[in-house]
Amino acid sequence: MTAFSSDAAKRLAAAEALKLVAPGMRLGLGTGSTARHFVDLLGARVAGGLDVICVPTSEQTRAQAEQLFIPLATIDSVPELDLTVDGADEFDARLRLIKGGGGALLREKIVATASRRMIVIADSSKQVKTLGAFPLPVEVTPFGLEVTCRMIRATAEATGATGSIRPRQTAGGKAFISDNGNYIVDCHFGALPDPDELARRLSAIPGVVEHGLFIGVAKAVISAGPEGVEIFGRLDEAP
Numbered sequence: 001m002t003a004f005s006s007d008a009a010k011r012l013a014a015a016e017a018l019k020l021v022a023p024g025m026r027l028g029l030g031t032g033s034t035a036r037h038f039v040d041l042l043g044a045r046v047a048g049g050l051d052v053i054c055v056p057t058s059e060q061t062r063a064q065a066e067q068l069f070i071p072l073a074t075i076d077s078v079p080e081l082d083l084t085v086d087g088a089d090e091f092d093a094r095l096r097l098i099k100g101g102g103g104a105l106l107r108e109k110i111v112a113t114a115s116r117r118m119i120v121i122a123d124s125s126k127q128v129k130t131l132g133a134f135p136l137p138v139e140v141t142p143f144g145l146e147v148t149c150r151m152i153r154a155t156a157e158a159t160g161a162t163g164s165i166r167p168r169q170t171a172g173g174k175a176f177i178s179d180n181g182n183y184i185v186d187c188h189f190g191a192l193p194d195p196d197e198l199a200r201r202l203s204a205i206p207g208v209v210e211h212g213l214f215i216g217v218a219k220a221v222i223s224a225g226p227e228g229v230e231i232f233g234r235l236d237e238a239p
């Protein structure tokens with residue numbers, strides 16, 4: 001028997017999300033290895049005549065979409081979107097997410113919150129009981145990096161989350177720079193006892209541009225694994 005790979009699961013979830021796309025839609029395109037499958041499948045539909053306009057959440061996704069001749073716009077020229085489909089690093093039973101493993105969290109959050117529906121696609125390994133095993137990415141300004149890291153540490157401790165906070169580096173050992181010219185720090189907390197409170201507090205730190213906790217943003221998660229597809233939340237347009 002052939003083992004069912006996580007990549008096959010990602011593609012299966014992406015194919016399920018593609019069923020939500022209708023002609024004329026304004027779409028947000030996520031970033032990462034799962035969203036990549038969605039963009040790929042969407043590209044095939046566009047080549048077949050599907051008419052959509054899309055806003056990419058990263059330069060990486062923009063490049064992929066351009067290669068597939070998917071019509072693109074900026075979020076400022078299309079500020080209201082019908083649907084955004086994106087991956088996640090972790091999701092829990094309340095559809096709270098950790099995102100930003102690829103460093104795209106700021107644009108992803110702007111695009112997702114400008115959308116009537118944000119649907120997450122993921123392989124089933126992304127489901128967790130408690131968020132935080134995946135290091136929480138936080139986008140910060142280069143100015144005041146040390147001060148901001150100290151504030152993140154103190155504020156996280158106040159919500160019961162402790163661990164090391166490390167500025168992200170590229171494979172070549174240089175500082176990772178986001179598409180927006182900022183740094184990403186990864187918070188290795190292991191577990192987030194109170195993600196809602198942590199999200200609120202992180203947003204209040206001056207040097208924090210955005211954090212990777214997406215709370216109350218996703219309407220549903222399409223999770224795929226060897227057993228098939230499972231839907232958490234609602235795929236329809238109900239408020």
Ligand SMILES: O=C[C@H](O)[C@H](O)[C@H](O)COP(=O)(O)O
Nearest residue numbers: 032033034087100101102104
């Ligand atoms: O910055 C990257 C994004 O938030 C991704 O959607 C997230 O890291 C999940 O990526 P992947 O689908 O590659 O696991």
